[in-house]
Amino acid sequence: MTIENQKPSTVSVWGGEEKPLAFGAAQVPIVQSAPFAYDNMDEWAAVALGQAQGHIYSRNTNPTVDVFEEKCRLLEGGEKAIAFASGMAAISNSLFTILRPGDRIVSVKDTYGGTSRIFLDMLPKIGVEVDLVATDDSDAIDDAISKGCKVVYLETPTNPTLKIIDLKRAIASAKKQNAITIVDNTFATPINQNPLSFGADLVVHSATKYLGGHDDAMGGILIGNHDLVQEVYEYREIAGAVLSAFSAYLLLRGMKTLDLRIQKQNATGMKVAEYLKDHPKVENVYYPGLPDHPKHDVAKRQMRGFGGMLSFSIKGDFETLKRFVGELEFVHKAASLGSVNTLIGPPSTTSHVECTPEQRAELGIPETLLRYSCGIEDADDLIAQLEKAFAQV
Numbered sequence: 001m002t003i004e005n006q007k008p009s010t011v012s013v014w015g016g017e018e019k020p021l022a023f024g025a026a027q028v029p030i031v032q033s034a035p036f037a038y039d040n041m042d043e044w045a046a047v048a049l050g051q052a053q054g055h056i057y058s059r060n061t062n063p064t065v066d067v068f069e070e071k072c073r074l075l076e077g078g079e080k081a082i083a084f085a086s087g088m089a090a091i092s093n094s095l096f097t098i099l100r101p102g103d104r105i106v107s108v109k110d111t112y113g114g115t116s117r118i119f120l121d122m123l124p125k126i127g128v129e130v131d132l133v134a135t136d137d138s139d140a141i142d143d144a145i146s147k148g149c150k151v152v153y154l155e156t157p158t159n160p161t162l163k164i165i166d167l168k169r170a171i172a173s174a175k176k177q178n179a180i181t182i183v184d185n186t187f188a189t190p191i192n193q194n195p196l197s198f199g200a201d202l203v204v205h206s207a208t209k210y211l212g213g214h215d216d217a218m219g220g221i222l223i224g225n226h227d228l229v230q231e232v233y234e235y236r237e238i239a240g241a242v243l244s245a246f247s248a249y250l251l252l253r254g255m256k257t258l259d260l261r262i263q264k265q266n267a268t269g270m271k272v273a274e275y276l277k278d279h280p281k282v283e284n285v286y287y288p289g290l291p292d293h294p295k296h297d298v299a300k301r302q303m304r305g306f307g308g309m310l311s312f313s314i315k316g317d318f319e320t321l322k323r324f325v326g327e328l329e330f331v332h333k334a335a336s337l338g339s340v341n342t343l344i345g346p347p348s349t350t351s352h353v354e355c356t357p358e359q360r361a362e363l364g365i366p367e368t369l370l371r372y373s374c375g376i377e378d379a380d381d382l383i384a385q386l387e388k389a390f391a392q393v
């Protein structure tokens with residue numbers, strides 16, 4: 001038996017940890033050392049030149065980080081994986097490695113706020129043409145790609161209105177142009193969706209979210225085609241945004257329960273969405289698991305679960321929203337997502353803080369929208385807290 005043919009719950013626990021660990025440790029040791037020392041100059045040279053296995057310096061590789069990379073690689077089914085200090089480091093290092101002045105990139109309007117900043121502010125400065133298409137318009141995505149491009153950058157489900165992109169269709173269009181497809185799989189997690197299995201070249205995650213799952217460590221990961229990941233590795237080596245051994249340890253500890261958490265969060269997401277859908281004080285619910293979501297059929301095809309992220313707009317104005325949020329207990333009012341604790345927040349202080357109300361309206365984000373990240377608490381308790389808060393507004 002090999003680890004490759006084990007189920008995701010088994011890989012979450014054992015991936016990268018199949019072989020005996022240093023000192024016979026049963027859990028991955030934190031190797032908190034910047035350099036690695038050698039008695040033998042020839043051995044040192046062989047490792048330094050890549051002719052033998054080993055470590056030289058933790059800006060290149062580190063044994064604790066190695067295990068995190070291998071676990072993520074196995075879960076996404078890629079050829080190679082490298083870790084970063086944050087999700088944004090993974091995304092920016094990948095884009096700045098691959099793109100050159102004169103290149104064109106196609107993406108969608110609803111990418112994560114930090115990613116949008118790269119598209120709107122940074123890439124144009126180095127002479128890269130950026131074409132951002134309406135996220136829910138599959139024909140427009142195909143059209144934009146068919147004009148020719150170096151990279152197609154996708155994210156599904158999106159933040160904060162849970163739009164779904166048909167991965168197979170967009171990747172097929174990208175392949176016709178020999179474009180490299182990158183997919184941000186943070187919201188779905190490798191438990192619910194594997195973009196590489198649909199032909200994507202690269203997958204990125206903010207490991208800060210579901211992979212770690214405990215809101216106690218920042219991290220990012222890039223997984224996919226060996227040669228592309230190797231190129232980004234060489235960029236990372238110099239750019240220096242590496243994952244620390246201690247953060248890798250925390251993320252690994254969190255990942256042991258990845259499958260358990262996601263199964264629970266999938267179930268809670270569905271239950272909370274169904275409760276909100278029928279609530280008289282709710283205007284709209286955004287959740288790909290609901291049959292009336294405009295891309296429910298696509299989500300059903302490409303995802304094994306619909307996830308623990310949803311959003312909803314409440315009837316009233318921003319003052320109503322403020323009162324509603326103020327009444328909620330056992331819910332963090334915070335910017336992150338994907339934690340064991342439930343989190344809530346409006347896009348105006350979380351994902352789209354850098355936009356004006358007009359820009360948010362243009363993106364179809366109502367000012368009374370709340371993004372809700374289901375934790376692993378009891379779903380009925382969460383619903384009771386929402387009900388109590390609704391009664392006050």
Ligand SMILES: *Cc1c(COP(=O)(O)O)cnc(C)c1O
Pocket residue numbers: 086087088089112114155159184186187205206207208209218219220
């Ligand atoms: C949070 C997030 C990022 C950025 O990750 P950091 O770890 O905060 O740098 C990128 N994409 C998505 C979808 C995210 O939710």
